[in-house]
Amino acid sequence: MELPAGVRFGAEPLRNGTRFTVWSGSADRISICIFDPDTGAEVDRVAMTRNADGIHSAVVPKVGPGARYGLRADGPHDPASGFWFDPAKLLVDPYAVELDRPFGYDPLLASPRAAKVDTAELMPKAIVPAPGRAVRRAAPVFRPGGLIYELSVRGFTMLHPEVPEAQRGTVAALAHPAVIAHLKAIGVDAVELMPITAWIDERHLGPLGLSNAWGYNPVAMMALDPRLCPGGVAELRGTVAALRKAGIGVILDLVFNHTGESDAFGPTLSLRGLDARAYFRTGPQGQLINDTGCGNTLACERPAMRRLVLDTLRHFVRAAGVDGFRFDLAPILGRSMEGFDPNARLLREIAADPLLSDRVLIAEPWDIGPGGYQLGRFPEPFLEWSDTFRDRVRRFWRGDNHMLGPFATALAGSSDAFSGTHTRVVNFIAAHDGFSLADLTAYAHKHNDANGEENRDGHNDNHSWNNGAEGPTRDTAILAARERDLRALLATLFAARGTIMLTAGDEFGRSQHGNNNAYAQDNAITWLDWRGRDRALEAWCGELARIRRAHPRLSDPRFLTGKAAPDGVPDVVWLAPDGVEMHAGHWEHPEAPAVTMILGPTTPGATRPGRLAVLFNRGHDEMVFALPPREGFAWVEPAVTLPGRSVRFVEEAPVKASRRRRPRA
Template identity: 45%
Template sequence: MTTPTPLIFEGRASPLGATFDGHGVNFAVFSQHATRMQLCLFSEDGKREMHRIDMPERTGDVWHGFIPGMRPGQKYGYRAFGPYAPEDGFRFNPNKLLIDPYAKRLTGHPVWNDALMGYKVGDPDGDLSFCERDSAPFMPRSVVEDPSFSWGHDQPPRRHIADTVIYEAHVKGATKLTNLPHAGTFLGLATDPMLDYLTDLGITAIQLLPVHAFVNDRFLVEKGLVNYWGYQTLGFFAPDPRYLASGEIAEFQQTVARLHSAGIEVILDVVYNHTCEGDQMGPTFAFRGLDNTSYYRLTDGNARYYVNDTGTGNTLNVEHPMVLRMIMDSLRYWVEVMHVDGFRFDLCATLGRTATGFDPGAAFFDAIRQDPVLTDVKLIAEPWDIGPGGYQLGSFPPPFLELNDRFRDGVRRFWRGDDGMVSVLADHLTGTAGKFDHSGRPATTSVNKITSHDGFTLADVVSYNEKHNEANGENNRDGHDANYTDNLGVEGPTDDAEILAKRLQRRRNLMATLLLSQGTPFLLAGDELGHSQKGNNNAYCQDNELTWINPRGADWEFRKLVRKLITLRREHPILRQKHFLHAKERVIDGIEDLFWWRADGTPMRVEDWQDPALRTLCAEMRTASGTPHYGAREDAIFLVFNAGPALEITLPKVPEGMGWVHLFDTAAPDTDVHDRDASTVRTPCEVAGEAVQVFELQKL
C-alpha cells in the first residue's frame, strides 16, 4: 500500500538541517553547485524509501522546504543532482543516499559495500567511472529530532581554568568493565559510582574522545577491527549511536546534567579538520555528494585530488563561509543545546591554515573569538598537523589553550636520565614560558600532559622501550617511534621486585611533576590505576580489554597518591597561578617570585644550567599576589626534582619565626603531615635518589 506524497512548501533557508517547530518540519541543506536536490523520506522502521520529493525552493546556495504535520522521528536523507566530473572537483551522484550534515541523530552506521562508492569499484577508470547502484540499503538514516530537554536547574560549573584538572576518557572504555548500569554508554558515565569516583579523585573536567557520529574504516572492518577512538566523523551534530543505550539523544543531555551536578565540566574532542569520506577513492556519505568542491580543499591544477594536511585523505575547506558556518553552528549547538563546557580541537593547525600557510588570524579563529557563546567555554588546540608548517605550539591566539607535547617529552626525558634536561624541566615547570609567555596569555595556556590516548599509558612508559602494536595488523609500523620511555631493565611484564619498585617510583615522579607544574594538568583515564595497553602506543582500533579500564586488580595505592597530589595542588594556589613566574622582577608588580637554587643553597649559575650531567632541580616559588615579603601561609613553596642519587639539600634561609614544612615525598608517599612542629625541616636535609619533595614556608 502506497502513501500519498506529503505536501511540501517553500519553507525557510535558516536554520540549516531539519527543524521541528510544533507544526511541521523545515528542511534546509547547503549545496552551491547542485542542479537539483531531492528529500528522501523513509518508513517508520527506516527500511523502505517511501518518497523522493524535490526541494521546492533555493535561496542563494541553500535548498529548503517545509512539510506541515511532520513530527520528530521521521527518517530522511538527500540525493543531490549535478555534474559528475572528478577532474573538475564535482562528484554528484543521485544514486547515493546522503546524510544531512546537520542531522541531530542517525539510526546507525554505514554497512560497507561497493555501492557506497560514487564510482565503479574495479573499473579501469577508477574514481573517474560512475556507479549507478543505489547506496540506500547500506546507509543509516538521518532522523528528525526535537532536542528540547528539561534541564531543570542545570548550571555549567564554569571552573576557573587555574582550578581545572582534565581527565581524558573514552565513553566506552571508562565503564565497560564495571558492573554499572548501561556500562560502555553515556549513561554509564552518569551513574553515582562514576561521579563519586571522579569527584573523590579531584577531577574537575572530563574530556571525552570523539562522540560525534563516526565511521568504522573499511580496512579495519575487513581485518575484524573497529575505529575505537572515533576520529572519522560522519556527522557533526549527532551523538554516535553506539554510545546511546536506547538511541535517544536525551541520554547525552542527561549525562551532562549529572556531571554538572557533581561539579564536573564536559569537554568534547572534536574533529573539524577532515571527515570520514577519505580521498578520491573513498565513499560518498554526505559532504562529497552534496558539494565536493565547497566542503573540501582540492589540489591546485587537478581538482580530482584532495589536500591531505590531516593524513586521513582529505581536509575540510574551512575558508568556505558555509563550511565555517557548519562548524560554528555545530559548536554552538553542543554548547547551547547539549550544555557542554568546552572543546579540544583535533589537528587545530589545519583549521588555521590559509592559502599562505598557518595564520593565527585565520577566519576560524576570528569567528571563534567574536562569538559570545564560544568565548565563554574552554577551547583547547592540538597545535599541529602533518601539513606545511604544521607544528604551531605557542602560536594560537587567546583564549585558546594548547596541548603541550614538549612538556610530555621533556619530563619523560628528565626522569629517564637524559643529559642536559634540567633547564628543559625548569621551563616546563613554569608553564613552558618560552613558548606561551607572550600576547598576554596566562600560564594556564599550557595543557600539560605526560600521556594521552595517542601514545603509551603511564604504566607502559616505565615498562617498554619499544612500541608493540602488532595487534593493529600493520606489522608494528604504525604509532610513534620517539617515545622517550624506559623499561628499567626488562621489556614488558616482570616479577622482579626491584624493577617493579623502580617502575612504581618513576610513575610517582612523573605524576608528581605533572601536578606540581604551572599550567593546566591533563590526566589519561586509567593512569591512576596502573592501566597497561601491553606496549601498544596506537590503540585506535582496539575495542577490547586492551583499552577498557579494568577496576579489578587495579593499583589502588597509586590512585591514592594521585588523589593526594591533586589535593595538594588544590590546597596550594601557588602551584596553579595564572601569571607566569619569573626569576627576574615581574612587570606587573615588580616582585621576584621565582628562584632557582643549587643543592648547596646558593643560586644557580649559568654554568650549572649548561651542565649536561646535572640531575637535580630546586625551585622556590612565591605568590604572584604582590606581597613584597614573607608572612602569609602561601608565601612560598620549595620543590626538589632529583633524577640522580640521594643527596643533601640546603633550603633557603627564612626570617625568624618561620620554617620550611615538609609536605610531600614520592619516596615516602604515605607520610602524612599532621604535626607542624614535627614536620618542620632542619636544613640541610636528605632527598632520596630519583624522588620529588615538596616543602612549604609557614609561620612556626
C-alpha cells in the same frame, strides 16, 4: 559568498510538517527522502527548491519529530574533477542531530567503484528532532589551571564492576555515582570526552577484524553516535548536568579537520556527495588535498564549512550545556591556501560568538599540512596542548643529558612557546595517542603488532624506557623502579604551571601492552581494568591533587619571572640541592640530576603565606636537599633526604613569636 545569518539548516519541525534546509553550491538538485521507521523503505521523495545562495529547502507536510530521512544530490559525476554527485548515494544531513543507527563500512558505499548503486539500505537515517528548549546558560565549571581528565567513553566503563552492564561504555555511565566518586577523589575539574559524534570505521580495519575505538573518523558533526550515546542529546545533557552538580565540567573533543569519507576510494556519505569542492580543500583540478593523513581535509576557511563548525559548537552549548571543546588537528581552523593565520576569520568568530566566548577552547596545535606545527600561535583565549612539555619531562626522567633547563622551563609554563604574561599551555605527559604513562616506564620500543600493520604504525621516538626489562616482568626490583618512576612523573605533572591533563587510567597504572597507536583496539587493550588497578598509585594521585588545590601558585597561569613581589619575595627561586641558587654552571651541567623549585606566595595575605618547595631527584641515589630559611618562617623539613627517582613537596609556614612568661608576684 557568505550564507545568510538567519537561515536555519537541518530539519525544523513546523505545526503541520517539517522544513528541511541544506547548502550546496554545485548540485543541480537535491531531494529529501522519507523512510518508514519499521521497514526502512523509502516512502516519499521531495525535490528541494534552490535559491541564489545555494540554499536548498523544502517543506514536507505530515512529517514530524521521529521521522527518518536522508538526502540525495544530483549533478555532474566526475570524481577526478572533484564532482561526486550520485543520486543513488543516500547522504546524511550535515545538520542531523540524531541517527537511527551507527555507520558501518561497506565497499558499496564507495564511489566511483560503486557509482549508481543505491545505498539507502546501508546508511543510517537522520531523525527529525523534537523541538527542545535550550539548557539554561551557566558559566563553565572548569577554569584554566585545573585538571582535565581525557577519556574514551566506551573504554572507560566497559569493565567497570559498579556500573550496570547495560549502561557500560556509554555517556550515561559517566554520571554513575561510582564514576563521579572516582573523579572527585583524584581532583578532576573537567572530563574531556574523546569523540562521541557519529563516525565510521576506516575501510582497512574490517578485513583485519578490527574496529575504530577512538572515534576520530567523523561523518555527522552534530549527531551523537548511537553506540556511545543511545539516548541522544538528552543523555548527554543529563550527564553534563550530573557532572556539573559535582563540580566537574565537560569538554568535547571534536574533529573538524576531515571526514570519514576518506580519499578518492572512500565512501560517499555526506559532505562529499553534497559538494566536495566546497566543503573539502581541493587542488586545481578538484583532487582532494590530504593535510590530515586521513584522505581529505575540510575547508574551514569557506563560508559553508565555517558555518557548520560554528553551528555545531553552538548546538552542543545550547542543547547540552558543555563547558567547551578540544579541537583535533586544530591548525585547519586557521589555515587558508596561503597558510596558517592566527587571525583567521573562523578563529575570531569562535572567540567572539555570544554563546561560545566564555567556553573553554583547546587546540591541538599541529597537523601534517604546510606550516602544520603552530604551538604558541593560536590566539587567546585558546589553550594549547604542549608536546614540548611532554617530551621535555619524558627526556628529563629518562636521564637524557642537558635537560635540566628545558625541564624547568616546561615546569614554569613554557614561556619559550607562549608570548605575553600568561601561559595558555595544557601540560600532559601521556595522552590517548601514544604510550600510556605506565608503558613509558616499561617499554623502550612500541609493540603495535595487534594493529595488523607489522608494527609500522605509531611513533618510533617515544622517549620511553623499560627499567631493565621490556614489558611484563616478575622482577620485584624492576617493578619497584617502575612504580617510583610513575609516582615521579605524576608529581611532575601536578607541579606544572598552568592547566594539566591526565588520561583516564594513568592514575592507577593502565597499560596498553606497549601499543602506542591503539585507535583500532576496541578490546581489553584500551578498556580500563578497574579490578586490577594500582590503588596505592591512585591514592598518590589523589594526594597530589589535594596538594595542587591547596597551593594555587602551582596552577597560576602567570609566567614565573624570578622577580620580587611587593612583599620582597620572588615568585620563583631555583636552587641546587645544597641550597645555593642555580647559576650557569648548574644549568649547563650535562648530567645535572636534581633541582628545587621554590614558589613564592600567590597573593599577599594568602591563606598559606609561606613558600612551597618542590624537590626533583631524577638520580638513582638518595640526595640531601637544603632549604634556606627566611625570617619569620620555617620549613616543615629544613633538610630533606630525598630517595632517588622521586619528587617531594615541602611547605614553609609562619613561625609564631614566643611569649616570655612573666614571673608570678
